[in-house]
Each structure stands twice: as structure tokens, then as C-alpha cells.
Amino acid sequence: MTATLERPVAARPVPLHSGYRFELVKLVAQWRIRLLVLACWLGPGLFVAAVSLQSTLPVDTLFGRWMHATGWAGPLVMLGFAGLYALPLLTSLVAGDVFAAEDRLGTWRHLLVAVRSPRRLFAAKALASLTVILLLVTGMLVSSSIGGVLAVGNRPLVGLDGHVLSAGDAAARVVLAWACALAPTLALAAIGLLGSVMLGRSPVGLLLPALVALALQLAQMLPLPLAVRLALPGYAFLSWTGLFTGPAQTGPLLIGVGVGLLWAAVATGLAYLLFVRRDFTDLAYEGSGRRALRYGVLPLVVLLAVPAGAIAAGTGATGSGIGQEKVQRSVATAFAHLYRIQTAELNRPDVTEQQLRATAECARGGGQLDPEGAGNDWHCVVSWHLPGTEAAGQAVYQLDLTPDGRYTADGDGPKEVNGYFLVHTPSGDAPNPLWQFDGNVDLLLTEPKG
Structure with missing residues (x-):
């Protein structure tokens, strides 16, 4: 066996x-x-x-x-x-x-x-x-x-x-x-x-x-x-x-x-x-x-x-990605949207962004510095138009812009536009939406030449 x-x-x-x-x-x-x-x-x-x-x-x-x-x-x-x-x-x-x-x-x-x-x-x-x-x-x-x-x-x-x-x-x-x-x-x-x-x-x-x-x-x-x-x-x-x-x-x-x-x-x-x-x-x-x-x-x-x-x-990303044209476009767009919110909260006649035609002129260091890059020395003047009014309104903002493109815009007058006062909202009284607001610059947005 x-x-x-x-x-x-x-x-x-x-x-x-x-x-x-x-x-x-x-x-x-x-x-x-x-x-x-x-x-x-x-x-x-x-x-x-x-x-x-x-x-x-x-x-x-x-x-x-x-x-x-x-x-x-x-x-x-x-x-x-x-x-x-x-x-x-x-x-x-x-x-x-x-x-x-x-x-x-x-x-x-x-x-x-x-x-x-x-x-x-x-x-x-x-x-x-x-x-x-x-x-x-x-x-x-x-x-x-x-x-x-x-x-x-x-x-x-x-x-x-x-x-x-x-x-x-x-x-x-x-x-x-x-x-x-x-x-x-x-x-x-x-x-x-x-x-x-x-x-x-x-x-x-x-x-x-x-x-x-x-x-x-x-x-x-x-x-x-x-x-x-x-x-x-x-x-x-x-x-x-x-x-x-x-x-x-x-x-x-x-x-x-x-x-x-x-x-x-x-x-x-x-x-x-x-x-x-x-x-x-x-x-x-x-x-x-x-x-x-x-x-x-x-x-x-x-x-x-x-x-x-x-x-x-x-x-094609070069430099910081933060340029003058990008900042101006972002601030003007945010202002126009927030202006409509403020108009509704103050019970004023509605107005569209196209009617406002908001624009912004921004500079750094009082125009003494190259308008590029992050910093807390950005200064912007926003202009807009109301229907039936020839004169343009203007508001001043101081910007604190970080390297990643975020910024805080702080209203610097006139007080009746972007100063601090309370408005009535569905959630109760709140600060004027144009007084301070946050924004974001598109770092990869291509700026127009010339």
C-alpha cells in the first residue's frame, strides 16, 4: 500500500x-x-x-x-x-x-x-x-x-x-x-x-x-x-x-x-x-x-x-493675474447688482443693470503705483446713470485685495449711497448693502489689449 x-x-x-x-x-x-x-x-x-x-x-x-x-x-x-x-x-x-x-x-x-x-x-x-x-x-x-x-x-x-x-x-x-x-x-x-x-x-x-x-x-x-x-x-x-x-x-x-x-x-x-x-x-x-x-x-x-x-x-497665466481692468470690471458688476438690491429695500423704482451702465475707475497708491497685484491701497470710483437723469452718480470705495483675487470694498462716500445706515430686509433691519461688500477677481480672465 x-x-x-x-x-x-x-x-x-x-x-x-x-x-x-x-x-x-x-x-x-x-x-x-x-x-x-x-x-x-x-x-x-x-x-x-x-x-x-x-x-x-x-x-x-x-x-x-x-x-x-x-x-x-x-x-x-x-x-x-x-x-x-x-x-x-x-x-x-x-x-x-x-x-x-x-x-x-x-x-x-x-x-x-x-x-x-x-x-x-x-x-x-x-x-x-x-x-x-x-x-x-x-x-x-x-x-x-x-x-x-x-x-x-x-x-x-x-x-x-x-x-x-x-x-x-x-x-x-x-x-x-x-x-x-x-x-x-x-x-x-x-x-x-x-x-x-x-x-x-x-x-x-x-x-x-x-x-x-x-x-x-x-x-x-x-x-x-x-x-x-x-x-x-x-x-x-x-x-x-x-x-x-x-x-x-x-x-x-x-x-x-x-x-x-x-x-x-x-x-x-x-x-x-x-x-x-x-x-x-x-x-x-x-x-x-x-x-x-x-x-x-x-x-x-x-x-x-x-x-x-x-x-x-x-x-498663458503671467504675473499675479490681478490687473486694473479685471478689478474695475468686478467692482462695477458687483456695485450694479447691489444697487438694485438697495433700490428694492428702499422701495424705490426698479432699475436694471443695463440702465445703470455702471463703470469703475481704480488705481493703487493714489495713482503712484502700478495698478496690478494685491494690496490694501486700491482706490475705486464707481459711476452710474439713472433713467431720465443726465448727470452721473459717483461713489468712492477703498479696496483690500488679497493675492487669491478676493477683495473687500469699503464705502467712502457719499454717505447716502454707500455710507452706513440700516435698510429693511425680509430678515429684519440690516446694514446698507452698498456700504461694504466682498468680491472676487477672475485671475484667468483675459484682459483686452490696448
Whole structure:
């Protein structure tokens, strides 16, 4: 009788959905993640509702001056805050530690024996982090929207060029703005994954997304060329404002979203390459050393330079993108729209933008400086005509214009036109809409020659 020899059966890797479910449960089981979920689903709504019911509004914040008028201003104020602080912090806490935690706990051998595939293990951790981040961002959007609508109401929103968006249109654009902000959020999350893989048990990986976000904010404050500004992965945190003009300024927004997604894909790919090439038998692993520099840092430096060149060649973007003609057109358009709002609130006969024929003459530094670029020394004189009147009306504004094209126009007379006084609105008494207003310059708009 001969013995039958059985061939050894190779151990199959655990299915991806099983590993993903396991990693997701591990993340949600952490007390800090549970606190973040609770804070993101409750905090923004309570904050927006509380601020909307105050007598004093954050007028120095974009859309803050409209929080008494409509509930859809609140989620936009929250988005501006989230892009600066909350979303970089969330990506650090979720994605920045997802691999480094296993190094500190010494559990890689157990995970690899259980999953039997470094590739699937990486995918499971990345997808679990992405799921939690999407849950947190969705919570901030839903919570702030509900808080604003319940506190103030589902009312129309005044856009950044003074035109009025219906409540339904405003709601759709708010959701789209938050969706666009996901692109730089994913870029920061991917950088967090890369840092977590690259730096091992070092706590620097946990801080890397927040540090990168801080560096990007500082860079946006510098007088960078427009092509370089658009190539930064966090630009979509700023360019969503283009959704609230008519027509929408989609050029900078689409570029910002595309660059953010490109950074997310490249950084995730680099993290994957470093992870699958790692020697997991080294129990004293402290980072990837020169391999991290070669496969982690240098490709990101190249990634910053290549899109900038492509943007400059494809769009013809030169200089700051802020020119005299663009500023004048934006200020005149916003003034004309807001003048009609003021006319309705003061119960005066209606007038159209075509009848007003509003124009603006803007200069910097009293005409002593080149009328180009950001600064708080812009001075504009707006002229308009009323039907049946030959003389033109004039109003003076002081502008504070930031490098990303946003500006605040502060009325400087005459008082009966753009001074401070209260007007009656459907939501109660409010400041004169022509007194102060926010606007946005289209940085990619081609100025006429000559």
C-alpha cells in the first residue's frame, strides 16, 4: 500500500473587503476618532446657529456678513474655517498615524500573517482612512447647513458679484463647494499616508499634513506668480469662491481640483511603493532613510514644478493675474447688482443693470503705483446713470485685495449711497448693502489689449 502525498496548499490572501472592514473597525474604535465624528456632526451646526443669532456678525469672514440673511451663508463660513484649520487637522489625526501606529505597537508581523498580502494591507488601510475622512467632511457640511437653515431660514444668498442666488441654487453650490474642497483634503491625507509610511514610528508623520497645510497657507500670502499659485495642492481651499459669481469662475477652480487630485494620486502611489518594498523583519525600523528621500520627497518637489509649467503654458497665466481692468470690471458688476438690491429695500423704482451702465475707475497708491497685484491701497470710483437723469452718480470705495483675487470694498462716500445706515430686509433691519461688500477677481480672465 502506497501513501498518498498531498501538495501543500498556498495560503490565500485575505479578501480586500475583509481587510478593509477590519481596518475601519480599528479606526472607529479609537476614542479620538469617535470624538472627531461627534464633533464634526454636532459642532458646526451649533456654531453656525449660535453665530447667526448674534447681533454682531464675523464680517471680516467671507459670507459672514450674510449670516443674518440666509442659512446658506453659515456652511460657507464654516468651509472657509475648515480649509484653514479643521481639514488639515483631521487628515493628520486620521491618515497621518494609520501606519506609524503599527510601528509603535509592533504589530506588523501579526497583520502580515493574518492578511498575507502587503498590497491588500496597504489598500485596506488607505480605504479605511478615506472612509473616515469622508464621514467627517460630510458631517461638517450637513451639520453646518442644518444649523444655518434652522436658525435663519432657507433664503436666497447674495453672491460675490452682488447677484442673488435662489435658495435652491445656493444649496447646490454650497454642496459643490464642499465637494471641490475634498480634492486638497485628499491631497493632505495622501501626504499623511506617505509620512506615516516614510517616517515609521516618528510622531512627525502625524504632524506632516498640518505642517504642509501651514506652509501652503504661508505660500498663498506671498506675491507668487499665478501659475505657481495655481499649482499648489491646497488652492481649491480658496478657489471654490468662483462658484458664487455669475458666470462662475470655473477656470481656477478646475485647475485647483485637478492639482489636488494629482497630488493625492502621486503621494498615495509613493506611499504604496515605499510600503511594499519595506523590510518588515526589521523590528527597529525608524523610517526609510535615503529611499524616503528618493521615492518620497524628490518626486513631490518635481510635482510642484511640472504643473506650474503646464499651467503657464496652457493658460498663458503671467504675473499675479490681478490687473486694473479685471478689478474695475468686478467692482462695477458687483456695485450694479447691489444697487438694485438697495433700490428694492428702499422701495424705490426698479432699475436694471443695463440702465445703470455702471463703470469703475481704480488705481493703487493714489495713482503712484502700478495698478496690478494685491494690496490694501486700491482706490475705486464707481459711476452710474439713472433713467431720465443726465448727470452721473459717483461713489468712492477703498479696496483690500488679497493675492487669491478676493477683495473687500469699503464705502467712502457719499454717505447716502454707500455710507452706513440700516435698510429693511425680509430678515429684519440690516446694514446698507452698498456700504461694504466682498468680491472676487477672475485671475484667468483675459484682459483686452490696448
